[in-house]
Amino acid sequence: MSSSFDSYQKRRLLSSYFSVVISIALVLFMVGILGLVLLKSTFVANKVKEKVAITLFLKDNVSTKNRNNFKESLLKEPFTRTIIYTSKEKAAKTYSKEIGEDFLKFLGENPLKNGIDIYLKADFVTPEKMQELEQRFLKNAYVSDVSYDKSLISLLTKNIKRISFWLLVVCGFFGLVAMILINSSIRLSIYSKRFNIKTMQMVGATKGFIRKPFIWQSIKLGIIGAILALIALGAVIYYVDKFIPSLELIKDYVTLGYLVGGVLISAFLITWISTFFATQRFLNLQTDELYY
Structure with a gap:
């Protein structure tokens, strides 16, 4: 009976981890696409300017x-x-x-x-x-x-500034949505372990000691999700470069470096911050509040 229950718990835990990883990967993929558009928009704008x-x-x-x-x-x-x-x-x-x-x-x-x-x-x-x-x-x-052509230069400069502004607004909005979605996934994962957190706290474990394994676990899941997102982004970049070689996506190592670094750093920071505050919330709850 105990073995069956342990097996059920492991499956449930793996399912929880899987859902968190997939959620993080999908969100980071979306953020990566937006980041790529933002970075390459500058490249395209410069290409247009250099024809003047x-x-x-x-x-x-x-x-x-x-x-x-x-x-x-x-x-x-x-x-x-x-x-x-x-x-x-x-x-x-x-x-x-x-x-x-x-x-x-x-x-x-x-x-x-x-x-x-x-x-x-x-x-x-x-x-x-x-x-x-x-x-x-x-x-x-x-x-x-x-x-x-003075009128062309004025129009070109005005339109590039306008497009860059709205791209920043859209990327900022979706970046915020990404943080909220990843935060929700991690909070749900930690919610299922709230009784374990409170038990450890009741036997004398410090808040830092309790938080540490949760934070590291979330960071690991975030990095796995980031790697999956980067693989998907790599496939998109490969096919876009194949059909629109003028964008020079694969040859633009600086943009690719920023993209990879941005996705990995985002995964690390978002998972770390989300896990910290999620565990802190349950550490501050009273025992009878855990049931609500």
């Missing part, structure tokens, strides 16, 4: 030597990602193809300028910084004019 160029039109009297020196100096600037030089002759051919006729025959001379397209690093693609660059280049002796 500021064009410098050079004066006709700039010599080839001075032009080459100027291009080399631009490449050394902290704001430059890459530059593309377009001669006035090449620009004329391109424009003629676009309009479908050779406009040089009507004008007799080429009115276009030699141009340098500077593709900026993402951090410099803001209305304020690009305006500073514009004012700086207009003072340059080699530059006759500066051109870039």
Whole structure:
């Protein structure tokens, strides 16, 4: 009879642990997906920003030597990602193809300028910084004019800020939901052992001594749940990278490191804090209150 009861208790305990692990894994998987979206949103935003160029039109009297020196100096600037030089002759051919006729025959001379397209690093693609660059280049002796799409830059910056804000809000909300769900699972697990906690307390065990095994057990379950969540996240990342390689998910080791670290740290902190307060609650209850 005793053996049958012990076997029942073990099955019940394993079932409780299993449900806690699955709950933690599912919640951390959801948090991991949101974290991945948040981290990669910055990557996508930077990719879009880096397609923006500021064009410098050079004066006709700039010599080839001075032009080459100027291009080399631009490449050394902290704001430059890459530059593309377009001669006035090449620009004329391109424009003629676009309009479908050779406009040089009507004008007799080429009115276009030699141009340098500077593709900026993402951090410099803001209305304020690009305006500073514009004012700086207009003072340059080699530059006759500066051109870039100001309305596009303003709209791009505004939309990126708006999207980033709402992503943070959504991630914060679901992060809070995740903490509540994991906390509820752990509290239910500890609730089934409330009489054991009170018995240990009645025979003289300190609160710290009683809490310690519960905390370690919950942390172990949390780490197992985190590993399961990371395996599922790995599968998602693999298939997303396969169908959308431009996101560079597998090659982005920094993002993957943040993701793995974030999931493991979240599992550790949430399980530790939840178990601490759950055991503390039952330690502070009177014996007759355990039945409610």
